[in-house]
Amino acid sequence: MASRSGRFDASTMVALGTGDLNMETTGTCAGAPRATSCDTRSVTRQRWPRVLVRAIGMCLVVAGSSVRGQEVAARPPLGSWAELRDLRAVAQSRPWRTLQQAGFDPRGGFYDSGHFVRVEDQRRLVLLDVAGPGCLDRLWFTRKRPWDEPYDLLIYVDGDNHPAIESDLDELFAGNTFPFVAPLAGRCGLARTPGLFALVPIAFREHCRVVLVPRAADEKYVWRVTESGERIRHVYYQITYRLAERPADVQAFNPHLDNQDIRDFQAARDLWSRAGESPWSPSLGLQSREATVRVGAGETAVACDIAGPAVVYEIQAVARDEMPAAPAAAALDSLDLELHWDGAPSPSAAAPLPLFFNCPAEQADVRGFWAGRREGRFYCHWPMPFQRMARIALRNRGERDAYLDLVVKYRREELRPDDMRFGTHRYLIAAPARGRDNLLFTQQHAGHVVAIVMDRPGNMEGDDRWFVDGRSQPDIHGTGTEDFFNFAWGLAGNQALPQHGIVPSAGQPHCYRFLFPYCVPFRASLRLEWEHGHELSAGANQDGSQYSGLVVYYAPPS
Numbered sequence: 001m002a003s004r005s006g007r008f009d010a011s012t013m014v015a016l017g018t019g020d021l022n023m024e025t026t027g028t029c030a031g032a033p034r035a036t037s038c039d040t041r042s043v044t045r046q047r048w049p050r051v052l053v054r055a056i057g058m059c060l061v062v063a064g065s066s067v068r069g070q071e072v073a074a075r076p077p078l079g080s081w082a083e084l085r086d087l088r089a090v091a092q093s094r095p096w097r098t099l100q101q102a103g104f105d106p107r108g109g110f111y112d113s114g115h116f117v118r119v120e121d122q123r124r125l126v127l128l129d130v131a132g133p134g135c136l137d138r139l140w141f142t143r144k145r146p147w148d149e150p151y152d153l154l155i156y157v158d159g160d161n162h163p164a165i166e167s168d169l170d171e172l173f174a175g176n177t178f179p180f181v182a183p184l185a186g187r188c189g190l191a192r193t194p195g196l197f198a199l200v201p202i203a204f205r206e207h208c209r210v211v212l213v214p215r216a217a218d219e220k221y222v223w224r225v226t227e228s229g230e231r232i233r234h235v236y237y238q239i240t241y242r243l244a245e246r247p248a249d250v251q252a253f254n255p256h257l258d259n260q261d262i263r264d265f266q267a268a269r270d271l272w273s274r275a276g277e278s279p280w281s282p283s284l285g286l287q288s289r290e291a292t293v294r295v296g297a298g299e300t301a302v303a304c305d306i307a308g309p310a311v312v313y314e315i316q317a318v319a320r321d322e323m324p325a326a327p328a329a330a331a332l333d334s335l336d337l338e339l340h341w342d343g344a345p346s347p348s349a350a351a352p353l354p355l356f357f358n359c360p361a362e363q364a365d366v367r368g369f370w371a372g373r374r375e376g377r378f379y380c381h382w383p384m385p386f387q388r389m390a391r392i393a394l395r396n397r398g399e400r401d402a403y404l405d406l407v408v409k410y411r412r413e414e415l416r417p418d419d420m421r422f423g424t425h426r427y428l429i430a431a432p433a434r435g436r437d438n439l440l441f442t443q444q445h446a447g448h449v450v451a452i453v454m455d456r457p458g459n460m461e462g463d464d465r466w467f468v469d470g471r472s473q474p475d476i477h478g479t480g481t482e483d484f485f486n487f488a489w490g491l492a493g494n495q496a497l498p499q500h501g502i503v504p505s506a507g508q509p510h511c512y513r514f515l516f517p518y519c520v521p522f523r524a525s526l527r528l529e530w531e532h533g534h535e536l537s538a539g540a541n542q543d544g545s546q547y548s549g550l551v552v553y554y555a556p557p558s
Contacts, residue, residue, distance in 0.1 A: 077251040078244050079135040079203020081264035083517050085271050087279055091311075091383045091554055093418040094448045094521035095245055097468070100476040101128045102238040104463060110534050111224060112463070112479035113143075114232025120211075128210040128239050132158070133250040135203040136210070137518040138240035141196040142488035144222040146170055150215040151235075157253050158206045164253055165202070169212070173198060179265060183272050183498045188487055195488035199499060205247040210239060227536065236479055236488070242518050275498035276367035276374040278409075279381055280313050286409040292320070293404045295335065295396040303392045303406050308342070312384040312410045315392070317353065318377050320403035332361040334398030339384070340391040341421050344558060347393070349424040353404075355550050356380065356424065358453055358512050360505030369498040370451065370514050382450070384422040385415050387557065420447065420554035429547040432458075435539070437465065437529035438547050447555035448521040449528070454511040454549035457481050459533035460491050461543075466520055467527040476520065481530075485511045511549075 075089055076082035078096065104112045117126045128136075136155070143149055147170060154163040171177065173196035175186040180198055187194035202208070212235065214221060222234040244250050257265075271279055280286065295301040306312070319332055337356045338347035354361040357378035358371040366372040371380045384390070390410075396402050427440045441449070462481035465474040478484050486500045487493045491509040493502035500513040520526070528551065533543030 077203075078133075078242060078249055079201045079253060080251040081201070081261055081268050083201065084268035085264070086517070087381075088311075088383050090450060090516060090519070091385050091419055091422065092416060093420060093446065093554075093556075094519055095249070096134075096242040096518075096521065098240065098242050098475065098518050098520045100238060100240045100478070101130075102477060102479050103236055104477050104479050105226070107228075108540075109227050110536055111226045111232065113234050113236045114224065116212075123214060125212040125214075125233070125235070126209065127212055127237055128208065128241070130208055130241065130243075132204045132206045132208065132243070133247040134208065134241055134243040135201050135250060135518075136208060136239060136241045137199065137201060138238070139196075139198040139200075139210075140238040140483065140486055141169060141173070142193060142236045142483070144193065144234045146193060146196075149221045152213045152215060154211040154213065155202060156207075156209040156211070157202065157204045158208075163211075169196070181269065183275075184269060186497075188495050188497060188500075189482070189493045189502075190489055193489050195483070195486050197486040197500075202253045203250045205250050205252045208241075212237075236483060238479060238483060240476070240518060272369060272498050275369040276372060276379070278314055278379075279369070280409075284313065284411055286313055286411050289408045289410075291406050293394055293406055295394045295402045295404070297396055297399050297401055300338075300393055300395040303394060303404075304408055306386075306390045306392075306408070306410055308386045308388050308390065308412075309415050310386060310390070310410050310412045311415075312386075312390060312408060313381070314407075314409040315380045316377055316407040316409075317357065318405040319353075320405060331396075331398045331400060331402050334396060335402045335404070336395040336397065338393045338395055339422065340393070341384075341386040342388045342557065348421055348555075350395075351424050351426050351550050353378070353394075355426070355453060355455055358451075360455070360503065360510045362506060366496045366501065366503055366510075367498070368496065368501065368512060368514065370516070372496070382422055382552070385419040386421065387415060421557050423447075423553050423555050425551040425553070427547070427549055427551065432532045432541070432544055432547060434544070435541050437541060438532050439527070440530050440549070441526065441528040441551040441553075443522065443526045443553075443555070444524070445555060446521075446523050447526070447553050448519040449515060449526070449551060449553045450519045451512065451514045451552035452484070452549065453552070454481075454509075454547075455505065456508055456546050456548040457491060457511050458545050458547045459543035461531065461534040463531040465529045465531075467529070468520070468522045469524045469526075481511070485513050 076086050103115045105115055117129050119125055151169040153167050153169045153172060155165040157164045172180050173185055173187055175182040179200050184200050185198035187196055189195045223231050224234050225231055289304045291303050293301050293303045332354050333352050335353045336350055337353050339349040340347050357380055358368045359366045359373045367374055370382055392408060425441050429438050432438050460481050464478040464484050466476035468475045482491050485502055487502055491502060494504055495501055496503050502509050502511045532541050534540045535542045
């Protein structure tokens with residue numbers, strides 16, 4: 001139902017349910033042929049009264065929308081669908097500030113649920129109230145009895161008295177309401193008490209307010225009593241958002257979708273749905289270096305040198321088993337991949353091979369978007385710019401030779417002034433100090449963090465705290481380790497999703513989350529701390545088990 005101008009009529013208020021109009025990954029509506037749009041005239045609010053996304057809940061399909069990531073000449077504005085597929089920009093400096101509002105106890109207590117910005121009229125739970133310009137990038141919720149505790153979620157944008165989004169909380173995260181569709185939104189973890197997540201951009205130029213409203217009587221809900229005797233609701237939430245420098249940097253959330261919005265949405269969704277495949281367009285004309293590398297026990301071998309200026313767009317690796325009696329996977333954790341940029345003597349990125357590729361050594365298939373393994377082949381799609389030379393090497397810490405088939409895809413191109421260098425930090429905390437957070441990562445320069453991978457996440461009671469640019473209070477304060485990874489109620493998940501996941505690994509959960517497109521920028525410094533356990537009698541940071549993982553980031557050239 002488009003107007004003559006090509007934009008969708010603002011008076012069209014429709015909702016998608018989980019049945020008749022289910023947008024599939026293939027780009028078609030269930031029961032409808034491929035077309036430029038699906039007729040929604042028979043869809044009414046009365047049919048699905050608890051879900052309303054104002055004027056944008058249309059089953060939008062663009063013929064031939066199966067496209068890969070494209071180069072974008074100018075940086076897309078925050079909140080635009082184009083930003084979700086502007087992959088090359090992840091290597092460029094980020095001009096915004098990333099923050100988070102969550103339900104952690106501001107007094108430092110154990111109970112990280114039921115804490116809100118304020119409560120209006122005794123029933124309206126205000127989760128976020130922030131001045132713009134900015135963009136909501138991530139919503140996460142869980143509670144004790146989801147389907148027995150009805151809540152409405154309302155999101156107000158730029159002073160409008162009517163919510164831009166109004167929905168039953170559980171229905172919105174079912175993955176069937178446009179634009180809250182898989183893989184941009186959904187549920188993960190335990191079937192009965194899942195984590196609800198959405199990575200749908202909701203931008204604003206002046207103001208944004210997020211409100212949760214219970215629809216039943218108070219006795220219908222689970223309550224808990226804190227250490228101080230306060231009675232609070234058993235609702236956990238995290239809202240990750242960015243603040244921009246200027247209103248012009250933001251494409252404010254608009255109930256009208258023009259044709260370009262539709263194309264960008266379909267392209268972004270198609271791209272994210274193909275995790276494990278290369279996201280880079282064939283039109284880039286990537287060159288390829290291939291080598292079979294033998295690395296002797298205790299040795300380092302150079303796989304390839306590449307002259308710049310150029311960008312590495314993809315690294316693939318397959319472990320070869322030259323000793324059938326000793327499986328190749330047994331040696332992978334002792335094999336480090338090392339990346340040197342522009343002649344630096346020390347590698348900017350160095351990590352055990354499976355961890356670098358976001359996989360446990362024995363896990364057959366982890367299809368993360370930026371890194372993972374598909375059908376036995378490791379892959380990494382982070383763009384890695386360099387000016388003069390790139391050196392890719394392998395270091396063998398093991399006791400037997402290792403063999404690896406390596407493919408590096410790159411392109412010679414002039415770099416932008418804001419291009420940064422790809423780096424990783426491997427943290428390994430064998431004996432955490434009781435009473436103090438674990439220090440995962442610290443830097444005294446500019447940069448931005450784009451991923452966290454944990455091969456030993458330790459205790460699930462682990463609030464993350466991000467101290468940016470020397471501030472005494474964290475810009476991001478989490479509510480638990482599984483919450484950070486968008487799961488809920490423990491680390492026993494077994495799902496590998498495009499932007500996050502938890503999969504089992506030799507008795508340990510392997511966890512990952514990619515921070516895209518929002519990341520966490522810092523201009524002068526960053527200190528990332530992580531709580532390790534919390535006991536009511538003894539307080540925080542009481543777990544003494546080993547913690548380890550990988551922080552993936554970009555930093556200016558040295």
